[in-house]
Amino acid sequence: MPFILFDCDLPPFGAMVTIWTKWTKCHFRAFLVTIAAFLDALAGLLPAAAIVSDADTIAPWLTDWRGRWSGVGSVLLQPSTTDEVAAIVEAAEAHGVALVPQGGNSSMVGGATPPADGSAVLLSLRRMNRIRSIGSDHAVVEAGVILETLQRAAEAEGARFPLDLGARGSATVGGLASTNAGGTQVLRFGTMRAQVLGMEAVLSGGLVHDSLSGLKKDNRGFSLDHLLIGAEGTLGIVTALRLRLVPGRVxxxxxxxxxxxxxxxxxxxxxxxxxxxxxxxxxxxxxxxxxxxxxxxxxxxxxxxxxxxxxxxxxxxxxxxxxxxxxxxxxxxxxxxxxxxxxxxxxxxxxxxxxxxxxxxEAERTDGPAAQHDISLPIDHVPVFLTEEARLIEQHFPGTEATGYGHLGDGNVHFHVRAPAGAPRDWADGAKGKAVSALVHDLVTEAGGSISAEHGIGQMKKDELARLASPARMQALRAIKRAMDPHGIFNPGKLV
Missing domain, CATH: 3.30.70.2190 (Alpha-Beta Plaits)
Structure with a gap:
């Protein structure tokens, strides 16, 4: 990203704290200049309603659902068409402006929160909320369609969308695909990946990938759909999906x-x-x-x-x-x-x-601080983890309480280690909480499990992924990121 340093008037070398403070302010001002040029380029391409700069309107979208991550953003873009998204991506690359795609802002791992340095622009897909077509066995929907809206539309057709979760009233289908969401019906129907029959997405250069026809056979190399599913918006912007529907419950x-x-x-x-x-x-x-x-x-x-x-x-x-x-x-x-x-x-x-x-x-969040983990394990190992290994964690960290709940049928456990009595609200983000999470993730990895079952990596688990994933996985993830996002504009600071 190009930085434009101007009018910085730094003090003599030696006053390090002052230097750092002014250096940071200068860079923030530089971002504003860069973003202003980016918006000037968009002025003739987007309707006025698509560019929001009102601070009060933007504020709710700068903090994640759990209240653990907050960022800085002076602009919120709200495109209503795929062409508008393509124009935004093309201009962002030309001006070196990072984009943070956002749906319902229901990420549990800070995956849709902008960085704290003000260098990025929020790209909301919520106005792209049309159901383009729907039948008995599939629906073509835009990324901003809320899960509950899709569920009701499917029911009106005598069908059912076979994915459900607690955030159905706010989570969008684009976000569900970008995080490969799971939910309570994975036992029978699989994760979001299994529901996606085709996709429309804007890639680097503003190029549009379109597989919405839903071909059952297509052997033209890598599946771009499957690369984008679970990529957390780091490879491109999902704009529409062809989703499978199943017969409604009788x-x-x-x-x-x-x-x-x-x-x-x-x-x-x-x-x-x-x-x-x-x-x-x-x-x-x-x-x-x-x-x-x-x-x-x-x-x-x-x-x-x-x-x-x-x-x-x-x-x-x-x-x-x-x-x-x-x-x-x-x-x-x-x-x-x-x-x-x-x-x-x-x-x-x-x-x-x-x-x-x-x-x-919601109840767990209300009842005090805890280090929360979305993990998956071989199903036969889940009882051992919830008894023997939970007690081991409590022994390592006296005063904590380790419990887990979740989808036993697919091995997904939401494992929470509650802080000792009297711990500060930010205990999970401090040294003790991080040490707890490191031990949990070590035990999960030793058991052949995953440190992220359905919530994604976001910024919460980025360092732990790098620490515990195999060199082969990390090399592949980073190479794919460089290839598909050569300018580094898609959701910076997340996943890899």
Whole structure:
């Protein structure tokens, strides 16, 4: 990125603090000059509504959802067409201005937050929110379409978009693809990668990649779609997607089950494998997480009368002409080695159980500081990690509490290590919190797992990825980044 230093009048060498302060201010002023030239170039290419400079309007988008990362940005671009995105990218490269793409700003790893030096411009895809076409088996939607909007549109067609998560009301499909989001239905349908049938994206030079026709066979070399999925906006800007839809649910029901330990949960999961794809979700929840939801989330209540150390939420579906899902769950659980269970007898009851599960993240955030980890493990190792290795972490860091919840069916655990009593709010970002995360990531890596299951790397895990990933992986990631983003303008400071 070109810097334009001017009118800096630095003091004599030796006053290092003053020099550094003025040097930083000069560079920030240089960024403003560079950005001003960039905006002048866009003035004749974009409508006035696409360029926002009002500080109050921009402010909410400068801090991530978790409140851990904040950046500086003087401009927010809001294109409404792919051509406008292409013009922005072309001008950004010409002027050396970095772009931070943003959808619903629901990243859990600071992946959509601008840098603190004011060098980047926010590029919001939220105005690109049209459903271009929809049928019974696919939909073509723009990147700014909110997940819940797509879900409702699919239901109106008698279909279903087979991905769901707690942030459905704010997360956009472009962000879901850029982070390869997972959610609660990966057990049956896979991650976002499995839902993408084609893509439109703006690459370096303002060139548009278009695979929205959704060819089932295409062997013209590397899959650009798959490179962009999970790239966190570091290789290009996703503008539209062709997504698969599946037949709508005919009948659904959930069961909440009390258990003694995660090993018992794994045994139950293996037992339910006999039901095949009629089991759509299998969520493992420690009692500590349930109790936090009951304390902090209004209008929630304990599903079971008794108290159990661990819980499982299972959802089953059945089609036309099949037994109701409640009966299927009754049959599967009738002689299973479990503590207690309740089977929802209505959609409202099923939604109430799922509200508990989807509220865990909010409740955990309310209940004090914690080092939070989105990890994946070989499924058979999950019970060991949540018992033996969780206790090992607590022994290494006295006063902490290590618990995990998540999607046992795909090995994804949201593993939280709560700070000792009286710890400051920023404990997770301090030396102790970072030491905790390093140990967690070491144990995950030794088990053959991943330090990021579904949230991505962002800026939160960038250093840990470089520390723990194989040289082969890092070499490939960096080479692809250099090749596809030669000017370094796409989402700087994230992933690699």
């Amino acid at each position: 009948q659904r029901a959930a069961a909440w089950i009390g258990l003694d330990d995660p090993h018992q949960a794994l045994a139950l999961l293996r037992r339910l494998d006999a039901a095949g794809d009629r089991i759509e979700a299998f969520e493992l929840i420690p009692d500590a997480s349930l109790q936090r939801v009951l304390r902090h989330i209004p209008q929630t209540r304990a599903p079971l009368a008794g108290s159990w150390p661990w819980h499982v939420l299972v959802e089953a579906v059945t089609g036309a002409g099949e037994d109701p899902p409640e009966r299927l769950l009754e049959q599967l659980l009738s002689d299973a080695p479990i503590g207690d269970a309740v089977i929802a007898q209505s959609d409202a009851h099923t939604e109430a159980l799922w509200r508990i599960r989807h509220s865990i993240s």
